[in-house]
Amino acid sequence: MTLRITSLTVYPIKSLRGISLNNAELTPQGIKHDRVFMLYAVKPNNKWEKMQLSHYPQCALFDQRIATIPNEGSTAGNDRNGKKSMIIVEYNPPKGSRPDEDSANKTGSKLSTVPSKLEVPLEPDISTLECVDVELHGSPASAYRMGGAYDEWFASCIGIPVVLVYIGDGKRPVLGETLDATKLKSKASSPKEEAEKPGTATRGWISSLTSYISSATTSKPKDEPAPWLTFTDVAPLLIASESSLNDVSSRLSQPASTPSPASLEVGMYKFRPNLVVAGQDVPPPAWDEDYWGELEITTREKQTEARKVTLLLTGNCVRCTSLNVDYETGRPAEGELGSVLKKLMKDRRVDKGSKWSPVFGRYASVDFDSGSEFEGEDAVKSVWVSVGDEVQVTRRIEERSVWDWPGL
Template sequence: MLRISQLNIYPIKSLGGISLTTAQLTDRGLQHDRRWMLTDSSNRFLSQREHAQMALLKMDLLSDALKVTYTVDGSSLLIPFKPLKTDLLDVIIWDDTCTAQLVSDEADAWFTAKLGAPTRLVYMPDETHRPTDPRYTVPGHIASFADAYPALIIGQASLDDLNNRLAEKLPMNRFRPNIVFEGGEPYSEDLMDHIQINGVDMYGVKLCARCVMTTIDQETTAKSKEPLKTLARYRRKGSKILFGQNLAFNSNGVLNVGDEINVLSLHTEERFMVAATSVV
């Protein structure tokens, strides 16, 4: 039996995550997940790939606001769920350009000071519909400021298998999943096609290609070659190193830690088949 063991959201893209016991689903992912994003002076998104210190900006979810704390100096900032500004602008995230809303001058100044470069905080309003990749999803699916899809799922058994191959075990936060489940075999998420959780239908659409963000310690920003070095030995397909699967869904509902995951169908396409064995 497969059951949810973790639910995580990352309200501001590339900043620290927040663990939940219950998560509301929206048309573009878990509620509050990646609805905010930091941009540079060219309105392009910022991430830990270029600014590892973003990992030191930790998040808390309050009743009506986000709280961001910079662990280096202990200072914090409150961000109301409703932006204080109404200005709209086009922002760039990977190959997409979409409309975002400025949040506040205070937030821009605070993040600029912490990152040491001109930075603005933007919010994705409900009116902005950013389509998921049409090569892998049917029309109608949308995403927040996540890289491409509404959610990411990883099995705890997959991380356990990886850690058995590493000299130093890594936490799940290196991979930033929304849904973690217990039970099943390592990498069983690879083949999930149609799953149902608490009455909500979800669809596995694409295995997740991993980048250098997985090599950044989320508490210290120290970088290493792992886990990509080890994953490349047995989770490489073409030029991509794969770990976890992206999900699409377009129905509302509620997920809870402990909910059962019912697998209704499995993928049979070759692109979902990844060798999962190597010499440990």
């Protein structure tokens, strides 16, 4: 099946609005700089709680973009022209509120007393930062506090005490079995080929069983590093299909009282994928991605010679109330747009490992060992992909993946 990339998105600070890209550098941890920063709320008992849209919809009010500016101070993080890349964060007061009104949290904080924008170095000098222990979804890591000025700016906008942390050289372990791409590769040892229709296996059950037994008795090479994550939830990349998004939109409709009742359009941004695909000529069926095992991207890396990049699809993305957030108000949406999760609950609870949560999208990792371009000890494990690149479904799976990340 031939597809194409229709959008690429990076989220340097987790839970804030994403940044659309024309080109993206893929690394073992996903798009470079994706979710390397994260906000934690400081609770009354001084414990930190992760800030995600499901519980802190105010995060949807922040735009972020990457800019390169002159840097006259430390040379840490500078490019060869003496400039530094910064994340420019801008707070958008809830739609309908006054510019000086903290209507998101009703704390009485006056936004007019703080700058409207914040500059965050994209690659901070960690030697000057306090190291702290954090965890996300039970996966622990060392990280670095960015400092009081950053905490205070976000707290002034959101209305509660928060801290901004940077993953730096920290590494969150991948938990569970199915989301570990190195284990998936050992089980998917059959030749790559595309099935003719969704749900049709490319291997018989005997060969599948043989592959499983073989992988269970083969140990991982000692020099193969364990996979690790930044502040991405459970995998380096999230892949979504426009066909499935269209199916979601078809489930929502305008009130019957409107002159021309029609379906509402649900923005892909609500699902927060890194990479979105659509049919090159003919769109794939909605939810066909449930059965995608591998994708192969043909990229020209910014107009250089074509290369093949393999993505291993490791698991389903199970969804929460973040789908119902109104990005203009920083609150749960009203009406049909506030019922997206409920609409999906009807028939998209298809993962046996997370039977109460609907599925939209697939998690993925880049297989840097699949092509000769990446082989050898000195290989640079990164590759550029672009909007418009061709994508092939090169392996399908017989049954949907089963969620097994502990505690989620």
